[in-house]
Amino acid sequence: MNYLLEVDNLRTYYYSKKRIVPAVDGVSFHLEKGEVLGLVGESGCGKSTVVRAITGLIDPTYARVEEGTALFCDADLLKMKEKELSKIRGKEISMVFQNPLSALNPVYTIGNQLTEALTTHFSVSRKEAQDRAVELLRLVHIPSPETRLKEYPHQLSGGMQQRVLIAIALACNPQLVIADEPTTALDVTIQAQILDLLKELRSRLGMAIILITHNMGVVAAMCDRMLVMYGGVVVEEGSCRTVFASPSHPYTKGLLASIPSVTEDRQRLYSIKGQVPVFSVPVSQCRFLDRCESCTERCRKEEPPLFSLPNGSKCRCWLMEERQGKEND
Amino acid sequence: MNRDIILSVSGLKKYFPVRRGLILQKTVGQVKAVDDVSFQVYRGETLGIIGESGCGKTTLARMIMGLEKQTEGEITFLGKKIDTEMPADLRKKIQMVFQDPYSSLDPRMNIRRIIEEPLRVHTKLSANEKRQILLPLLKNVGIDENALQKYPHEFSGGQRQRIGIARALILQPELLLCDEPVSALDVSIQAQILNLFKDLEETYHLTMIFVSHDMSVIRHISDRIIVMYLGQIMEIAPKKELFDHTLHPYSQALMSAIPVADPERQRARIPLKGEIPSPLNAPPGCPFSGRCAKAKEICHCQKPGLRHTSAQHYVACHLFAEGCEETL
Numbered sequence: 001m002n003y004l005l006e007v008d009n010l011r012t013y014y015y016s017k018k019r020i021v022p023a024v025d026g027v028s029f030h031l032e033k034g035e036v037l038g039l040v041g042e043s044g045c046g047k048s049t050v051v052r053a054i055t056g057l058i059d060p061t062y063a064r065v066e067e068g069t070a071l072f073c074d075a076d077l078l079k080m081k082e083k084e085l086s087k088i089r090g091k092e093i094s095m096v097f098q099n100p101l102s103a104l105n106p107v108y109t110i111g112n113q114l115t116e117a118l119t120t121h122f123s124v125s126r127k128e129a130q131d132r133a134v135e136l137l138r139l140v141h142i143p144s145p146e147t148r149l150k151e152y153p154h155q156l157s158g159g160m161q162q163r164v165l166i167a168i169a170l171a172c173n174p175q176l177v178i179a180d181e182p183t184t185a186l187d188v189t190i191q192a193q194i195l196d197l198l199k200e201l202r203s204r205l206g207m208a209i210i211l212i213t214h215n216m217g218v219v220a221a222m223c224d225r226m227l228v229m230y231g232g233v234v235v236e237e238g239s240c241r242t243v244f245a246s247p248s249h250p251y252t253k254g255l256l257a258s259i260p261s262v263t264e265d266r267q268r269l270y271s272i273k274g275q276v277p278v279f280s281v282p283v284s285q286c287r288f289l290d291r292c293e294s295c296t297e298r299c300r301k302e303e304p305p306l307f308s309l310p311n312g313s314k315c316r317c318w319l320m321e322e323r324q325g326k327e328n329d
Numbered sequence: 330m331n332r333d334i335i336l337s338v339s340g341l342k343k344y345f346p347v348r349r350g351l352i353l354q355k356t357v358g359q360v361k362a363v364d365d366v367s368f369q370v371y372r373g374e375t376l377g378i379i380g381e382s383g384c385g386k387t388t389l390a391r392m393i394m395g396l397e398k399q400t401e402g403e404i405t406f407l408g409k410k411i412d413t414e415m416p417a418d419l420r421k422k423i424q425m426v427f428q429d430p431y432s433s434l435d436p437r438m439n440i441r442r443i444i445e446e447p448l449r450v451h452t453k454l455s456a457n458e459k460r461q462i463l464l465p466l467l468k469n470v471g472i473d474e475n476a477l478q479k480y481p482h483e484f485s486g487g488q489r490q491r492i493g494i495a496r497a498l499i500l501q502p503e504l505l506l507c508d509e510p511v512s513a514l515d516v517s518i519q520a521q522i523l524n525l526f527k528d529l530e531e532t533y534h535l536t537m538i539f540v541s542h543d544m545s546v547i548r549h550i551s552d553r554i555i556v557m558y559l560g561q562i563m564e565i566a567p568k569k570e571l572f573d574h575t576l577h578p579y580s581q582a583l584m585s586a587i588p589v590a591d592p593e594r595q596r597a598r599i600p601l602k603g604e605i606p607s608p609l610n611a612p613p614g615c616p617f618s619g620r621c622a623k624a625k626e627i628c629h630c631q632k633p634g635l636r637h638t639s640a641q642h643y644v645a646c647h648l649f650a651e652g653c654e655e656t657l
Contacts, residue, residue, distance in 0.1 A: 187605070188381065192586035193601070196600070215588065217590045219590075220591055220592045221592075244590065255517060256590065260546055260549035261548070262545040262587050265568075271520035271521040272517040275485045
């Protein structure tokens with residue numbers, strides 16, 4: 001089958017004076033056309049590094065892509081030269097960042113920044129670019145787009161800024177939009193508006209979305225499939241319905257149980273003991289080991305592979321070996 | 330529940346002047362950060378204050394803490410009126426846990442000094458006596474005794490927040506103010522800290538005001554909840570009452586906006602049009618009138634007062650005006 005994006009065995013390490021940190025350590029996943037994939041995990045799990053590596057936005061002074069391939073429409077993004085990559089970035093693959101105020105340039109008008117994406121990738125006249133910009137602002141439901149074009153980022157509210165960023169990301173009709181925590185900096189009522197907008201745009205324009213977030217609620221509302229990351233690896237992969245209904249990995253279970261609920265009262269929250277550790281290469285044990293309640297001697301000696309489960313999910317845990325065995329029989 | 334009132338706030342206002350000009354400054358407007366807020370806190374309860382950014386929840390907390398002087402209104406704590414110049418014996422009975430565990434700890438002090446500092450300011454205890462107070466507290470908040478000589482940078486966010494909590498509790502305050510204490514933390518760590526608050530509440534019989542923008546956190550921790558919008562209280566109710574019978578259109582929209590971590594149970598959202606108006610030119614009537622789907626004519630010109638609807642349930646909305654006597 002032909003996937004829009006197919007990432008295989010991606011490794012990205014951060015180099016510090018003291019150690020080498022495996023921020024992304026063998027991540028593989030694929031994305032179909034028009035699919036919304038959620039990348040979930042706590043801070044430091046490598047979810048942002050994955051997409052930064054794919055889009056070539058890693059700072060080479062301290063980080064390096066060690067190995068792996070990222071096939072986008074059958075071309076390997078990781079082997080491309082900067083020049084080739086910048087032809088794809090912003091056109092075929094575009095990004096929406098977390099903090100809209102720092103992602104927009106304060107000294108240029110909204111119109112300037114919107115038309116920049118268009119004039120970089122296409123040879124269009126100023127007039128055409130202007131018209132397209134107005135059309136884009138209308139697409140993301142910004143009222144009176146003609147006047148907004150002449151305004152500067154600080155004149156807009158956070159929600160409006162995020163809408164502008166989405167408009168910029170959509171300027172060249174990309175096939176893939178990567179949204180890195182697009183609603184984290186926003187209030188809940190505005191977050192709901194932005195999520196509704198993303199859903200609407202996706203069904204209208206049919207682009208694929210990679211949504212990076214730490215908010216399980218956002219994933220449940222938006223995504224078709226999800227990857228749960230921990231310590232630089234994918235610990236669970238599956239359709240959203242399956243993962244939320246029957247999580248397999250102890251980490252996913254713990255994460256879901258530790259969210260306070262708005263719909264019911266719980267006396268005590270389940271809490272995963274300990275804290276997210278920092279690893280150094282090579283890792284030869286289960287990464288969740290110290291915080292896991294059902295770890296065995298084997299977890300200490302070998303890192304579990306990603307087992308395929310009968311329910312279609314994949315899970316990186318030795319406990320799943322039996323369940324996989326049954327499937328094979 | 331014990332109905333002993335520990336803190337009472339009435340008609341509290343905080344207006345920040347907006348000035349223009351460099352030398353001859355003119356006041357050109359006012360930001361009504363907190364506008365006519367009244368409520369009580371009972372001993373032993375946890376009062377949750379929820380609202381979106383700019384609703385004045387932090388300014389309210391800072392005024393109660395005595396960090397900000399109110400423009401108008403009264404704060405009565407343990408029967409005495411307080412403001413920024415409250416006497417030390419009252420001040421030490423209100424303590425605060427801050428939002429950001431990275432900037433609220435002095436990087437040049439070790440953990441022992443940080444946690445002991447309130448004792449050094451307010452008491453004259455010997456080193457040994459301080460130790461006697463410190464050790465059981467450390468155990469209760471889950472910090473290892475060996476960590477006392479370390480510095481803040483050696484700790485993770487969750488551990489730092491535990492240190493901040495220990496510092497707030499060492500004087501055994503009557504009232505603990507928590508301003509978004511878990512919003513900077515990861516989900517798994519957030520659960521640890523929320524459980525810690527629950528445990529400490531029992532051990533120390535704490536009275537807490539818990540400020541947050543996260544409805545699920547507020548639901549988990551609070552006994553009573555205040556919903557704020559644009560500097561005003563929209564609704565006050567006990568937790569169960571608020572969630573079972575949400576009255577105010579804003580509270581309803583706020584609750585429906587929260588994404589639920591379950592793809593099977595996505596709720597119908599009440600769409601809110603527009604955004605929070607700037608507190609610089611708040612609407613003359615109900616602050617929510619511009620975004621409210623049920624707004625009537627009266628909502629745009631007259632401000633609704635807080636009305637008593639049922640047991641301990643107060644709501645500021647014209648929709649519930651008829652047949653309810655005005656209280657508070």
